Amino acid sequence: MNEWIQAILNVFTNPTFYKSTLTQSTPLILAAMGGVFSETTGVTNIALEGIMLMGAFGGVMGSYFTGNPWYGLALGTFFGLAMAALHAWASIKYGADQIISGTALILLAQGITGFALVELFGQPGSTDLVRSIPLVDLGSFKDVPFFGQIFGNLSPFVYMAFASVIFGWILIYKTKLGLRMRSVGNNPEAADTLGINVYNVRYFGVIMSGLFAALGGAYLSIGELGQFTTNMTNGRGFIALAAMIIGNWNPVGAMSASLLFGGATAFNNQLQSQSVLNLSTNTQYIFGMIPYIITLIVVAGFIGKSRAPSADGIPYIKE
């Protein structure tokens, strides 16, 4: 028992845990923000997972062919936007079932990335290493004890993630467009009678979700690692959806829930590496469940208290 307490204390006193929390949360925050944008306007977007995957793949592909990771980021974003546009087109214009459309897009993304991986890089599993987006070096701040180790050398994606939360919150709650997004997501008919173009507002929400989810995906591939591996999103799109729900479709709430999940993952990783515990390598699978068990518990505990936009997932069809 004592060695467990010791191990947990070690984790919490080590700045690596906090830095890891930030980096683990970054893709979740970005994707969850995508979810918030889409669902605030009333379009369910379970395709986040697929959009992230395309963003991740596009990032590596662009970086590989141009040698410039920023072009990779641009390509990944473009792929994400295209995926979101497909979802928007099917579910807004044609009133398709949004769950089916989203599922189809996830499968599509897995198929495309799996195929292209072999075609372009000649091997299944993973791509060559490519250049990744350089970290933001805070110079002498790195030498500040504890905090320097956490914040001194972070990926620009981490900053982007938190900026997206501020941007999302201000846009949704403080601007005229945000008011319209919320109205369209809750009562599209009422918005329509006031001359608001329900379709345009929804297109905007879904397209923005493509942008954010793709950024989240690109972080996974060209954020630090510089490589794409098959199905590397590994369910993060769904965790991001859960974070959005637990966060009550609010940017700040979704961010908090993402930090919780990111923290759980970081905790699990750090704990496994504690030598005092003397763990066999096989236990990593048990530890790997921690973030998902937390998801289950938190969703079961919170889901009753959070309320989706009233018209979320319901196509708006004008007579």
Added chain:
Amino acid sequence: MEKVDYSKYAVVMKGITKRFPGVLANDHVDLFVKKGEIHAIVGENGAGKTTLMSQLYGLIRPDEGKIYINGVEKQIRNPNDAIEAKIGMVHQHFMLVDRLSVVENIVLGQEPVKGPFFDLGRARKEIRELSKKFGLLVDPDAIIEDLPVGMQQRVEIIKVLYRGAEILILDEPTAVLTPQETNELFEILKNLQKQGRTIILITHKLNEVMAITESVTVMRLGKVTGVVKTAETNPNQLANMMVGREVLLTVEKEKAHPGEEILQVKNLVVKENRGIEAVKGLSLSVKKGEIVGIAGVAGNGQTELTEAITGLRRVESGKIIFKGEDITNYSPKRRREMGMGHIPEDRLKHGLIKLFPVYYNFILGEHDNSKFSDGIFLKIEEIKRFSEELVKRFDVRPPKIDLLGMNLSGGNQQKVIVAREIAFNPMLMVVSQPTRGLDVGAIEFIHKTLISMRDKGIGILLVSMELEEIFSLSDRILAIYEGRIMGETTPDKTTPEEVGLMMAGHKLEDIRQEA
């Protein structure tokens, strides 16, 4: 080109025709509304009133016909065009975003901004000014879903005025209001009229037409069947024009001969879905051969009460006794078998199955009766024979038993439910909102049927938001407010105003003491 001077009219709609698949919703309809008048459009459901107004407001476009606003021809392609022509519409189902605040709802679509941001402060100020000017007091920061219906309606009216409307269309505005709220609304409308607004009122309540309008356009089956000045007509004449035949507006009934008590509810406590008590220690009783009416504004525990009695909702405490037996924890099926019929308030949710043909809808709840089933298979032939008989007896139209439930009109759906419930010879009927959304003809039929059930010795518990219905059918009246009975009286010993006060939370003793 023919030159006509329409300048004294706020609205002229000329030769409006609108076709929907299979229906001619408006057939060369003409409408003339003078500036500054309150003009009623009356007609049964499906007469095309709302369709006509939706075209004036640009929600749908006419196939033929022209619209003139203040004498000038206008193309109204969408609500923005209508708003620009200073037309505003308050819809029957409020077009409010529940989760947003009053201010946000009112300015939505025409939001004041400061730089890139929505200027909430200015919006609030503008709304306070409007509220004051028109006597429509409402808290700008309240969230819509927390407001009572009457307040929500005010928000709708302010919303229209905020857009500068000179012509206001109100679609069935009193359907959800208490008598007091209705009077307040009428005051507001008269005030608006004084300030030069023109008002078009869609309704099927003829006493309201008589009370506040100057002229009336009557519609039936998509056509105009009469245009009259209110002062020169009466409710009976209007009803006849609406229905196309003589209609009895009052229900004819003999005195009731109540027998023994069949239902007793004792100190009943029931919670609503959010876990808050909706029925708070309520007691009542129903005798054989009488109609007990429960008057109240929607949302005061009526739904929970009827659901508890019919077994659809768990009882927290208290007792329900039916035919002398404590049935508090009996299943709905067992209650049915004991002879409890139910006409639920939401036809489509609890009354019938939209996607089932009429003949299956007729045996819902009786599906395992040995008459219709041998234990494994349904006896389709027998079911169809039974259904043909009911369709004939209750005059369901069209008389096709394989039509889907959803393809019947509201009145005929209700007939199917009533027919089914009567067919298995109940001893008690729990009837909720039996005529909601029905037109004059169907209401007449349902009322007659309820009275004849009563005369056969069936006890009836009637829940209705329509005070008129309560008065014309009930032998005893109970008023419910926040899950409690405010008092009991009989129709000949009370007035709508008194019952209205009880519905607003005043105890009968207190009202009578003050008077």
